[in-house]
Amino acid sequence: MSEANAVYRLGLDVGGTNLRLGVFSGLTLVEETRFRANYSAICKEFAPALAWQTILQVTADAIRPLLDKYAGIQAIGIGFPGFIDPHTGVLAQSPNLPGLRDVNLGHDLGKLLGLPVRVENDANAAAYGEFCQLSQPVGGLLYVGLGTGVGAGLVVNGSVWAGQHGYALEAGHIIVVPDGRLCGCGNQGCVEQYASATGISRAYADLTGQTMTALDIARAAESGDRHAQAVYADAGSKLAQMLASVLKVIDIENVVIGGGVVAAWPLLQAAFEQRLEHDLIPVLRGKIKVHVSSTGDIAGMLGAALLAA
Template sequence: MPEASAVYRLGLDVGGTNLRLGVFSDLALVEETRFQANYSAICKQYPPTQAWQTILQVTAEAIQPLLDKYTGIAAIGIGFPGFIDPNTGVLAQSPNLPGLREVNLGHDLSGLLGVNVRVENDANAAAYGEYCQLGQPAGGLLYVGLGTGVGAGLVVNGQVWAGHHGYALEAGHIIVVPEGRLCGCGNHGCVEQYASATGISQAYADLTGQTRTARDIAQAADSGDIDAQTVYADAGSKLAQMLASVLKVVDVENVLIGGGVAAAWSLMSAAFHQRLEHDLIPVLRGKIKVHITRSGDVAGMLGAALLAA
């Protein structure tokens, strides 16, 4: 049973097909639950207004049992995919959630639940969670999350850098293949179309004519499937190409790779490091520490919870 006097924080990480909810005491995860919620499918099934109301109801339904159990929770943090204004909390657009524009999840959920809700870009939340778990490294942290899409966040001197409009570090939409695959953001050739789970699945389909999940493709690669190995190597190379460009601008010491696709890092690592070393400017070569997350994807929930508090 929760301690009556304990201070708890609640953080949500919105994924492609489910919500992950974590209750924290300081940095320690006290309880984690998952809730089936395919926001992308909802957005495709309903008109925008109906889709938004459905998303609100589903999210509130997921949260309420934890609020009932941990009565001391005073604020909720949510890591949400999309372009979020840090001053107003308004979601301008979400490339992977078609039709959602100019909506305010924090404001609307606060009204439903009676608890203050803060919404942060999901990659920013994960970046902050990883930064805190790494002991707040002085050299700063650039986080890259490889999931349904590719997100990134930058933390320097204990602060998430979101930029003036809140859309900084949208590194998943850096173009690595001119006139390449159409991306949900409207451009062509974004790294998200090659290094995310969705991109890996599409690359394999283009190469073989077979539709498989990124996880299945990774298993095939481990079993010797040359096409699967090629797709993952290309994903690693494209990721490094993007990172080399970003690092020339932000110049941090630590890069952390997270998200579900990072579980297959052994298939991407060689091509990644070869391309990164090639594309970095000479003065940065050998000075960048690349880490693979060991948080078990807890960082997104943790970062959201800490930022809300």
Template sequence: MSSLYLGVDVGGTNLRFGVFDAAQCIASYRTAMNLRERCAQAGEAAAAQQLVLEALAGGYHRLRQQCPQIDGIGVAFPGFVTADGVLRQSPNIPHLEDFALESALTEALQVPVVLENDANAAAFGEFWSLRQERPDATSLIYVGLGTGVGGGWIQGGRPWRGEDGAAMEIGHLTVVPGGRRCGCGNQGCLEQYASAQGLISSYLETTGMNADPKIIAQLAQDENPAALRAFQTLAEHLGQALAHVIKVLDCRQIRVGGGLSAAWDCFGEELRTQLRSNMIPALQDTVEIAAGNGDDEAGVRGAALLAREVLSA
């Protein structure tokens, strides 16, 4: 029997679990859980850490009833993840600074765990899909638009973390100096304009009304001016930020995933326009940007495949 690996994709408002035989998901589980609110309510680091461990263990034990032999676990978590599996900070989930999540979960479950930044894991999942079409591909930039804005870079076939786990934190590039306050402590971060909450804030500033991103997307499809402007703001700032990233990394493939990518028709063309207009002229027609794989499994698949690669080496 081939080895089975569990992939876990931790979001600010939900958890996804999938057991993979190679790249094929054979069992899955998803649950709504607002970790941002629950960890904030926990009030202290120890309680928040225990809450996270219990949530991850719960999904593991549920799927283990279907797949008793899980050989390893890959966890995709939002935040700054070091090479030794420590979560340095999660800007959107409070009280988790310097949390040795990889070793704590390994000890709790008695199964080897590999911890990775959520966008890096999703990038690896998207890269796997790209390689099915283009076996010679070696690099890819991924940006995930959800509760926050995450970025991942695959270089030489592997995620690039940087020295302190903070590489490709594109969501915390300053795009509006002195702009909206961000959970990381700075102001004007891309995350405050291109995430789900950023879209809501842009719509609120124009209309004075709160609305769910799905409603804003529907309004945009109906040519509502305020909704169209909110998506234009997203595309303007994301296109500018990605153009700067391309100037540094010189990568030719970009994939956009996360929950907001479902509204790609509302901002995709404007994003391409903004990216091109902010690029060095010589590079303007060399970059392919597209919505990510539509099966919604990039994060869990990438986490599981990374765990398989690391633990079977």
């Protein structure tokens, strides 16, 4: 097939402060771009209706140059953080985007761009991308993403399982510390407040009084900073605590852990493995295969693009 007649799909992964956009031909990434877009800041600055119109315009502005460059883009998929109804595509709420409720990104953006747009929870999209990259393992796959927050997605029998209302596998909001840190979802002690990049940064600040990014804390840990090492060890332990609880319920063999924080996996690994072995019920021990993502963190874009088909 010639370049002019090639068929492409566009996948977007919406992060805390930027959009990642990938043009795909099948499983192959043809081009990736990034676009500065702090949706959280937009939601805090403007009233909900104006914030939504701003988000739509920013997203469209990010997409249009790729539509102009790749005429063969036939569908757009977006991995978006929040609770999305699988039947209507309506975003009911996003814990990290205050005031954003009952909006339909797929419908509204599709009208602006003149192309079909499918919106999926960001962790579900990443789960599907990892599932396809692992050659569709028998039984399915559980994905846990460690980024600005903690997300999870489940693929069973080749399909994303979102639950009856679209809110399944919100594992980042499993409580691991009763009456612990306040979470954006309204509860206290969610694992997201300990094992995400934001949680790691907050934990280090609580210990030292210093505000640093998770990446800088990882570098400090590698240089011997005991507080930084302790924060990452605690993040690994809390992650395993959550994962063991989920696995007791869904009993799935393949687990992939991805997201930006896994770049520091060696700092998490020992505490994670020790706690997971301790917390799993005995019949599951030795049966769980935990993979660290090897997709180069493109799974969210890839899954969104494939689901758009």
